[in-house]
Amino acid sequence: MTQSHTLTATGLARTTRFRLDREGWISLSLLLILVVGATVAYLAGERFFVNLASRMVIIALAGVGLNLALGFGGMVSFGHAAYFGLGGYVAGIGAFHAFDMTPALGIPFLPNGSDQMIPLWLTAIALCGLLAYGIGRLSLGTSGVYFIMITLAFAQMIYYFAISWPTYGGEDGLPIYIRNQLWGLNTNNSLVFFFLCFGLLVLALSFCHRLLGSRFGAALTMARLNPIRLATSGVEPRPIKLMAFVISGMITGLAGALFADLNGFVGTSMLDWHRSGEIMVIVILGGVGRLYGPVAGAMLFVAMEFWLGGLTEYWQFFLGLVLLAVVLFARGGVFGLLAGRSRHE
Amino acid sequence: MNDAVLRIQNLNKRFGALHATKDVSFNVMPGEIHALIGPNGAGKSTLIAQIAGTLPPDSGTLWLDGQTLDDLSVAARARQGLGRSFQVSSLAESLSVRRNVMMAVQALQGTSFRFWTPVNSDTSLREPAEAVLEQMALSHRADTQVAELSHGERRQVEVACALALKPKVLLLDEPMAGLGPEGTAKLTTLLETLKHQVPILLIEHDMDAVFRLADRISVLVAGEVIAHGTSETIRNDPNVREAYLGDDHA
Structure with a gap:
């Protein structure tokens, strides 16, 4: 009895949300830098920098989604732009029909479009979940390079589908004239919008933290480390990986909806394979399989895009150098460099 | 027969x-x-x-x-x-011995689609795993990473994983x-x-x-x-x- 009590106590101590070891401090600092940065910029009247911080947060959120599949599930998806873009188009198409007061997709039975963020987010999450389920089911029969190629191929199919659908702008994309609304909040205010995105990022991070510590997370970890061991233990690896892939697509899709609202525009560039690569780059840059890795990665990526991009149009050359350095010398990414190696139970 | x-x-x-x-x-x-x-x-x-x-x-x-x-x-x-061990042991190297065995306990309970409760403090997983480890005389290695184990100990862990499946x-x-x-x-x-x-x-x-x-x-x-x-x-x-x-x- 006493023993089981102490067991529970140490167990609880271990899983307390913010046990502030080095990793905890680094994670908290990253979030604080974003909040303080955005707030200071807002007070200084620099709306541009508030939006830059929002951009970091949204791309980080997309990375958190991909990291669940790539880092924690070992599924190298090169097609996450599909979910990012679909989420974006949900926000864009919803706003388009709300503006026109026509039913969604122009189909009479469907309810009118909406300019409310909550239903748009939920729709984006649901549709991205369905899409990821379909793509995941078909792709998870393969592994390695074939998995990379098949996820890329599916994303490209959706890209060309969007290009050839003139109703929603095709190649020209679709503007969102008025940013979608949320209850009584003034979402047009850049700081309000930042905190909306930031809140969702923190929510997604906490959700993933909890998920990874659960029984499902244990099975997912085993599916990545040794699928043969998982099967020999009596758990089918494929449904576990598929579930992680679906949740991954949902999170990235939510990021896409926010991204469209941030830019007031959704276009095929959100579905482009460059975008899949970009999300993957921020995950690798930040630290594959580290919960806060994509946050570090997105901050570095957007900062480089802004400052180096202002100096030279060849800024991606320097991005390449940094990526090369990370891959060669810091396997744990920027986050690993700051927080040290990850601990395993 | x-x-x-x-x-x-x-x-x-x-x-x-x-x-x-x-x-x-x-x-x-x-x-x-x-x-x-x-x-x-x-x-x-x-x-x-x-x-x-x-x-x-x-x-x-x-x-x-x-x-x-x-x-x-x-x-x-x-x-x-059907419990089995491999000719070349197949375990999750970076996880502790206990976590490897707990996976089999979890499978036995048939509950891998639970997304909320942390496994680390879950006595319904830990205790059966620890009982099997004790039977295999591996209790002192429960927190050790599999990567640090000797060849023979890995074999024992594999048998422990198999036994945990009853x-x-x-x-x-x-x-x-x-x-x-x-x-x-x-x-x-x-x-x-x-x-x-x-x-x-x-x-x-x-x-x-x-x-x-x-x-x-x-x-x-x-x-x-x-x-x-x-x-x-x-x-x-x-x-x-x-x-x-x-x-x-x-």
């Missing part, structure tokens, strides 16, 4: 012209260690793969505790009660391979006590261990079972001696 825990009947597998498994039939009875021996290239690995479910046989049937295993996946067979039969693929004389002796003692808990199908090269442990032996040569019987019968079977043991063994 009907009491057999594991029944293998007329199993056949061909790879082109090579008849790798030729009409193999045998069974594992409760409380026994049934050893399967055979020279290199006899088709032992092919046979194990078919029992474990990684390779579909061309024909033939497997029964575990009266239920057929045909068409079941590796994981489904494990849930039916299996109906244990399939051990060359558990003595690579163990020193001391490790072999330790494992031999362990298996002797273990067989009363769960019957064992032992695939093994180490002849001394086989003759000491096995209640019955089947000899596989060129994909075919050429002899069944007790250690004594097998030792004195002229076919076996010719095909496998060599005269100096007698």
Whole structure:
């Protein structure tokens, strides 16, 4: 009895949300830098920098989604732009029909479009979940390079589908004239919008933290480390990986909806394979399989895009150098460099 | 015959012209260690793969505790009660011993789609895992990463993982391979006590261990079972001696 009590106590101590070891401090600092940065910029009247911080947060959120599949599930998806873009188009198409007061997709039975963020987010999450389920089911029969190629191929199919659908702008994309609304909040205010995105990022991070510590997370970890061991233990690896892939697509899709609202525009560039690569780059840059890795990665990526991009149009050359350095010398990414190696139970 | 825990009947597998498994039939009875021996290239690995479910046989049937295993996946067979260890141990290297065993406990409870409760503080997972580790005399290594374990300890962890599934039969693929004389002796003692808990199908090269442990032996040569019987019968079977043991063994 006493023993089981102490067991529970140490167990609880271990899983307390913010046990502030080095990793905890680094994670908290990253979030604080974003909040303080955005707030200071807002007070200084620099709306541009508030939006830059929002951009970091949204791309980080997309990375958190991909990291669940790539880092924690070992599924190298090169097609996450599909979910990012679909989420974006949900926000864009919803706003388009709300503006026109026509039913969604122009189909009479469907309810009118909406300019409310909550239903748009939920729709984006649901549709991205369905899409990821379909793509995941078909792709998870393969592994390695074939998995990379098949996820890329599916994303490209959706890209060309969007290009050839003139109703929603095709190649020209679709503007969102008025940013979608949320209850009584003034979402047009850049700081309000930042905190909306930031809140969702923190929510997604906490959700993933909890998920990874659960029984499902244990099975997912085993599916990545040794699928043969998982099967020999009596758990089918494929449904576990598929579930992680679906949740991954949902999170990235939510990021896409926010991204469209941030830019007031959704276009095929959100579905482009460059975008899949970009999300993957921020995950690798930040630290594959580290919960806060994509946050570090997105901050570095957007900062480089802004400052180096202002100096030279060849800024991606320097991005390449940094990526090369990370891959060669810091396997744990920027986050690993700051927080040290990850601990395993 | 009907009491057999594991029944293998007329199993056949061909790879082109090579008849790798030729009409193999045998069974594992409760409380026994049934050893399967055979020279290199006899088709032992092919046979194990078919029992474990990684390779579909061309024909033939497997029964575990009266239920057929045909068409079941590796994981489904494990849930039916087929515990196994590998020739080259297959564990999650970066996880602790306890976490490796806890995975099997979790599978036994059938609850991998739970997304909220943390596993680390879950006594319903930890306690059964720790009980098995204690039985395997591995309690002191529970928090150690598998990567830091010796060869012999890994074997023990694999057996612990299999036991945590509360299996109906244990399939051990060359558990003595690579163990020193001391490790072999330790494992031999362990298996002797273990067989009363769960019957064992032992695939093994180490002849001394086989003759000491096995209640019955089947000899596989060129994909075919050429002899069944007790250690004594097998030792004195002229076919076996010719095909496998060599005269100096007698």
